[in-house]
Amino acid sequence: MSKKILMKGNEAIAEAAIKAGCRLFFGYPITPQTEVAETFAKRMPKVDGLCVQAESEIAAINMVLGAASTGKRVMTSSSSPGISLKSEGISYIVGSDLPCVIVNVQRGGPGLGGIQPSQADYYQATRALGHGDQHILVLAPASIQEIADLTMEAFDLSDIYRMPAMILADGALGQMMEPVDFEARTPREIPEKTWAACGHDGKRKHNIVNSLYIEPDELERTVIERFEKYKKIEKTEVKYEEYLTDDADIVVVAFGITARIAKSAVNAARKKGIKAGLFRPITLWPFPSERLNQLADSTKKFLAVELSMGQMVEDVKLATQFKKPVEFFGRTGGMMPSVNEVLENIEKYAE
């Protein structure tokens, strides 16, 4: 019998974080991610950890800022409207070069929107999660196993590069159950946190964590340094999955839960004799632009499928530099496309 555990995506996020050594969680409840906090509330006391239900999302992210400055692994989690509230704090964390993991189990928007699955926070996650010149790492899992693996990976990446990492999931992944094995991944080597402001009994010069640089030349220098780091990440940390792309005439590009639906549609298209393939970005920032650009030389067309009115599709166009047509199909507001709907679009554009 298998040793895997049947678990909800939201529960797996919390378990994986604990497995990765996270002992500090600050959050505020919101559907459809509440089981993240619920699991932490149950589990943290048993591992000498701390789970705080803050008075608001804004309070929670600022608790993360404080905790992260001590070098401890820390997480916060929310869903779309709650993430918007956190954006100021996230920018402060970026400006202070602090690691942390932020989870967004997306729901339909804008506004309070709905509570059903969505991917309409793609722009927010990859372009403007906070103000100022900045990026954060954005990882998009497509299964509960990958939720576990990427949550652990997010902690490692954020420590290695001293920047926030986001798990960008959605209501379906948060709520669904699949078998998961928490021992499947090998942890990465983490550099010593010599920058942490964690007390030193006067034994060394004190560390300062700060995002305020009043002199413009000094601020410019810190931003440029940070962008040097981003360049390196764009070269080394890109992740994606390819499925039947080698001989594909039409490559469907989709991430997260949508990629699962797209994969079923690609299989159905192949049965009908259409040479379809799937390209699934796993890191949304850094976006796998280079590989998509190569694929544009071998395929005839791209079809981006998203739970939005079309956001990632722009990155596909930028990546492929208009070498081949890039079409789009999406559902929004919490609606999920059926496999048949995606198949119909593959058929329509494959002609």
Add this chain to the structure above:
Amino acid sequence: MYNILLAGFGGQGILFAGKQIAYAGMKSDKEVSWLPSYGPEMRGGTANCSVIVSDEPIGSPLVTDPDILIALNLPSFEKFENKIKAGGILISDSSLISKKTDRTDIQAYYIPATELANQNEISGMANVIMLGKLIQVTGIYDYNYFEEVMTGSIPPSKERLIALNKKALSIGYNYR
């Protein structure tokens, strides 16, 4: 590969029943997924869940055209009856759903699960009775295996619950 849709009112144990099917699949090294509805319909309205048990990695976890529909109320019956794939199976709780299907391209089974549960003093366990019927008509799992897996996660301190679950499963499995 089994694409199963379970549907009924919130509180009938739809999600629990679905989880048992997925759990038994996982324990026999199948690929499985369980996707619940989690919207406002859970609060007093209809609840449903998609369960897939497969030998291959699972693509879309959302079951829109089920091979098997387990219906525990009339709105679910009416909503999903016509979505069942040709050659598929319908299992309907006839104590709550008086309607019969007009379809001739599916196998339909009617079992008064809620009444059977009440008569046998296990009210609230119509969901497990339906699972027994599922195993009888599909052979998705060996009966003894499923009984062992389903009751195996119940702690010994709740032994009474083990007996009740076994009873419910057997009532469904033996109903003709």
